[in-house]
Amino acid sequence: MSKPTLWSRRRFLKASTVSVPVAVTLAGTAGFSAPLAGSAAADLQQRIAGTVVVKDDDHYETWRQAMIWQRAKADRRPGMIVQVERIEDAQEAVRFAAATGMQVTTRCGGHSMAACFLRNGGMLIDVSRLDGIVVDKAAKQAVVGPGVFCRGLAERLARDDLAFPGAHCGTVPISGFLLGGGVGLNTNAWSRGMSVFAVEALDIVTADGRLVRASERENADLFWAARGGGPGLFGVVVRFHLQCFDAPKVIWGATYTFAFPELDEVMRVMDKVVPQLDKDVEVLLSIAALPNVAEDAPIEQRQRIYLDANAFAVSEAEGRRKLALLQRDPLIGRALDRVENRAGSFDRYYSENEAAFPQGYWMGDSIWTDRPMEAIAILKRHIPDCPAPRGTPLLLYMGTNTLPDAACSRIGRFYLAYYLEWDEPNQERPSRTYCRTLFKELKAVAKGSYINEMDQEGRPEDIHDCYSPEAWARLAKLRKKWDPAGVFHGFYGQS
Amino acid sequence: MKMPSLKAGFLTILLLFSGIAAAAVGQALTAPGKTDDPARVVHQLYEAFGSGDMAALERLIAPDATWTYHGPASKLPFGGTRYGPAGVADFFAKVDETLEHPVATQFDYIVTGDRVAVPGTEESTVRATGIRYKADCVHVFKIRNGKIVSFEEFIDSGKVLLAFQGDKSVDVGRTGQASPQTLAAPPVPQPIVDRSAGKAIFTTCLGCHGNNGWGLNYVYAPNLTGQERDYLIRQLNNFRDGKRGKVDDSHGFPMVGRATAIPGADGVKAVAAYIAGLPKPAAAPVASRPVPPTISGIVPICATCHGTAGEGKTDMQVPALNRLDRHYIAQQLVNFRTGKRGYHAEDGPGALMAASAKDLPGPDVINALANYYGRD
Numbered sequence: 119m120s121k122p123t124l125w126s127r128r129r130f131l132k133a134s135t136v137s138v139p140v141a142v143t144l145a146g147t148a149g150f151s152a153p154l155a156g157s158a159a160a161d162l163q164q165r166i167a168g169t170v171v172v173k174d175d176d177h178y179e180t181w182r183q184a185m186i187w188q189r190a191k192a193d194r195r196p197g198m199i200v201q202v203e204r205i206e207d208a209q210e211a212v213r214f215a216a217a218t219g220m221q222v223t224t225r226c227g228g229h230s231m232a233a234c235f236l237r238n239g240g241m242l243i244d245v246s247r248l249d250g251i252v253v254d255k256a257a258k259q260a261v262v263g264p265g266v267f268c269r270g271l272a273e274r275l276a277r278d279d280l281a282f283p284g285a286h287c288g289t290v291p292i293s294g295f296l297l298g299g300g301v302g303l304n305t306n307a308w309s310r311g312m313s314v315f316a317v318e319a320l321d322i323v324t325a326d327g328r329l330v331r332a333s334e335r336e337n338a339d340l341f342w343a344a345r346g347g348g349p350g351l352f353g354v355v356v357r358f359h360l361q362c363f364d365a366p367k368v369i370w371g372a373t374y375t376f377a378f379p380e381l382d383e384v385m386r387v388m389d390k391v392v393p394q395l396d397k398d399v400e401v402l403l404s405i406a407a408l409p410n411v412a413e414d415a416p417i418e419q420r421q422r423i424y425l426d427a428n429a430f431a432v433s434e435a436e437g438r439r440k441l442a443l444l445q446r447d448p449l450i451g452r453a454l455d456r457v458e459n460r461a462g463s464f465d466r467y468y469s470e471n472e473a474a475f476p477q478g479y480w481m482g483d484s485i486w487t488d489r490p491m492e493a494i495a496i497l498k499r500h501i502p503d504c505p506a507p508r509g510t511p512l513l514l515y516m517g518t519n520t521l522p523d524a525a526c527s528r529i530g531r532f533y534l535a536y537y538l539e540w541d542e543p544n545q546e547r548p549s550r551t552y553c554r555t556l557f558k559e560l561k562a563v564a565k566g567s568y569i570n571e572m573d574q575e576g577r578p579e580d581i582h583d584c585y586s587p588e589a590w591a592r593l594a595k596l597r598k599k600w601d602p603a604g605v606f607h608g609f610y611g612q613s
Numbered sequence: 614m615k616m617p618s619l620k621a622g623f624l625t626i627l628l629l630f631s632g633i634a635a636a637a638v639g640q641a642l643t644a645p646g647k648t649d650d651p652a653r654v655v656h657q658l659y660e661a662f663g664s665g666d667m668a669a670l671e672r673l674i675a676p677d678a679t680w681t682y683h684g685p686a687s688k689l690p691f692g693g694t695r696y697g698p699a700g701v702a703d704f705f706a707k708v709d710e711t712l713e714h715p716v717a718t719q720f721d722y723i724v725t726g727d728r729v730a731v732p733g734t735e736e737s738t739v740r741a742t743g744i745r746y747k748a749d750c751v752h753v754f755k756i757r758n759g760k761i762v763s764f765e766e767f768i769d770s771g772k773v774l775l776a777f778q779g780d781k782s783v784d785v786g787r788t789g790q791a792s793p794q795t796l797a798a799p800p801v802p803q804p805i806v807d808r809s810a811g812k813a814i815f816t817t818c819l820g821c822h823g824n825n826g827w828g829l830n831y832v833y834a835p836n837l838t839g840q841e842r843d844y845l846i847r848q849l850n851n852f853r854d855g856k857r858g859k860v861d862d863s864h865g866f867p868m869v870g871r872a873t874a875i876p877g878a879d880g881v882k883a884v885a886a887y888i889a890g891l892p893k894p895a896a897a898p899v900a901s902r903p904v905p906p907t908i909s910g911i912v913p914i915c916a917t918c919h920g921t922a923g924e925g926k927t928d929m930q931v932p933a934l935n936r937l938d939r940h941y942i943a944q945q946l947v948n949f950r951t952g953k954r955g956y957h958a959e960d961g962p963g964a965l966m967a968a969s970a971k972d973l974p975g976p977d978v979i980n981a982l983a984n985y986y987g988r989d
Contacts, residue, residue: 163806169806169807169808169812170806170808171808171813175808176808177808177809177810177813180810180813180814180876180880180883181808181810181813183876184813184814184816184817185816187817187874188874189874201816203824204718204720227820244816246816246819246820247819247824249819249820249823249824265819265820266820267820267821267832269832270820270821270829270831270832273831273832274831277831288867289820289821289867291820465863466863469863469864469866469867470863472866472867472870473860473866475870476870477870477871477873477874478870478873
């Protein structure tokens with residue numbers, strides 16, 4: 119799904135009458151240069167349309183930091199960064215890495231909170247420029263490049279009255295999100311709990327540089343691994359073939375704000391009432407500090423609970439009906455604030471959700487759990503000690519789906535995540551320590567974690583808990599089959 | 614006439630590379646432009662190739678079209694110039710007779726007036742020799758009244774000819790399933806590489822504004838190219854400093870995070886310089902557009918700052934309107950009118966525009982202005 123517009127246009131212009139001034143201008147501009155003759159960069163650069171950056175380059179550090187979406191920049195330095203412009207570039211880069219003994223990781227949007235793609239040494243392949251969306255409306259399918267943002271996919275599909283269970287954060291590209299399983303929008307109704315189960319096939323560059331299709335019918339074991347293998351996948355996914363769904367006519371929603379002492383009652387509703395709603399009603403609980411209350415104020419004054427319900431409905435009337443059971447609960451009458459009868463769309467959803475995903479300094483962790491009351495009890499004890507200025511726990515009802523056989527093998531009735539955001543460098547270490555301590559305790563009530571939002575840096579020893587023991591073992595076995603020479607890095611801290 | 618084979622051949626393209634064609638035409642795919650928009654017509658042709666839609670091919674190719682493949686017609690059966698839909702059909706019949714497993718990649722659409730240039734690659738196996746070549750090419754289309762009146766393919770026909778002559782030096786094997794040793798891509802002649810800080814930082818921009826900075830209107834992200842560097846710097850700083858991107862500016866607010874994450878003032882300058890240096894699509898032909906009566910009294914006022922063709926004014930750091938999508942212009946005028954932009958006391962130019970926008974009579978005038986100055 120290549121779109122090497124910049125270089126290809128430049129190359130085109132160079133072949134035309136206006137080429138000389140353009141080329142001269144570029145050559146004379148800081149940052150433009152011929153690769154160092156005889157260097158590894160020059161060797162690979164000669165073969166690709168993308169950009170090869172090595173440590174010796176003037177702007178290496180800017181490139182390195184640009185690979186991480188958020189502002190906390192992990193202090194790890196790959197030897198070479200390759201921003202590919204076309205699929206063939208990815209093939210060439212992998213072959214080059216294999217031939218020169220560099221281990222490979224892949225990034226796209228760089229949203230991994232642990233920046234697990236950033237390792238010391240080796241090659242980082244950036245696939246963010248592989249974009250493009252092709253929609254087959256009649257077949258309800260889309261072929262999508264890894265660099266496409268979830269918001270962009272939603273907006274593009276909406277033009278054809280289709281939808282896909284993309285991430286809740288609009289600026290997350292589909293690639294890493296899907297490869298890790300994908301806690302996405304309306305997955306309980308659309309995709310058996312996790313977004314990746316709406317992936318029909320993937321095109322993958324394997325360790326030997328081949329481009330292969332992985333699906334139920336072709337390279338089925340690779341397909342098994344790609345559906346959930348996440349950052350431990352031994353290949354570069356360059357194209358996704360997605361099953362799409364009829365778009366909701368409206369995302370009918372309501373949001374209620376409760377005082378912190380209502381937490382047990384809100385949890386009762388999450389545990390007992392929400393599971394009775396239709397599967398296409400998504401209910402999310404979050405706890406967040408009021409922005410204008412002092413950080414050392416009592417928790418009851420500072421924290422609020424937000425209960426957000428969205429029905430993916432064919433009409434407003436259906437939306438009202440789908441939320442009615444929730445809205446009849448006595449708890450709702452005690453809300454401090456409320457927004458009801460919200461006739462939403464993906465555009466509105468993503469716009470209103472933007473503030474929830476600040477491009478600041480942050481980290482997080484997550485668990486799956488079937489024991490939400492106990493999990494919240496643990497959380498409640500820890501929240502007052504949170505050293506980060508902004509700490510936001512989130513609880514999402516996932517349904518009771520049985521996952522298809524795939525690497526994505528862990529899920530619970532509830533997904534519990536905790537995002538910590540800080541402003542000053544000296545707040546980072548205590549925030550990370552606090553998070554690790556809390557989630558070590560939460561393990562007692564957990565069914566593992568979600569690889570995409572697991573604190574891989576803080577708890578690398580628990581990464582295997584993102585998978586069932588059988589899936590973890592099979593991933594290792596398939597790695598040996600598909601990447602016998604170890605061209606690709608394994609999970610963070612593993613290889 | 615071997616249309617069924619032709620269809621099968623291009624269905625192969627669809628199956629193998631269906632994403633690439635659309636990736637190359639993100640703007641054309643997403644722009645709501647008129648059906649006779651040149652880029653859209655060309656895109657429709659590629660789509661017709663992809664789906665084997667012969668009726669569409671007939672519809673898109675003018676009766677008097679010329680179809681030229683630059684290469685020795687005496688050596689390459691599909692070389693030379695052909696005329697009209699029948700000639701085009703003959704071209705593809707010759708292609709199908711001699712080549713198999715075709716794969717085409719379109720990298721970009723470059724539109725200049727009624728011409729569309731599409732750089733890309735072509736890869737096919739010569740049936741007679743089994744040699745598989747992969748050649749860089751540029752397709753140049755000329756569009757008139759929604760139909761293709763001229764097509765020229767400039768391709769490395771020397772490589773194609775060698776493949777016909779059985780020269781294994783050009784054999785790239787079979788992409789997709791070939792063994793690694795046969796897959797080595799031909800070296801790309803690329804002596805100059807942009808590894809600038811600006812390009813690095815632009816990585817965080819491209820998901821919304823596109824790899825080429827031309828914008829993606831389905832995510833409400835404008836074309837950035839064609840604007841002056843200093844204007845881009847000012848706007849990025851406005852987002853960073855709270856002078857633009859209120860929470861209720863639903864499509865502007867996301868820029869606050871992105872702009873804030875840019876590493877410092879030098880980073881802002883670097884990415885602005887990178888964007889300002891990008892190739893840009895053709896400007897809206899404002900000068901040739903009639904001025905609707907509803908805005909005939911307003912256009913001269915706009916022109917004092919934005920120029921008579923909406924080209925902007927460097928010395929005033931006023932943006933070029935003729936580089937922006939008309940929907941984006943309309944939305945920004947609404948934002949200026951409703952206090953979502955130009956609201957900050959230290960954003961002098963924005964405040965000036967907000968004051969001007971408040972005097973606009975209403976939606977009809979806003980739409981007329983946007984349609985007059987904006988790109989389709």
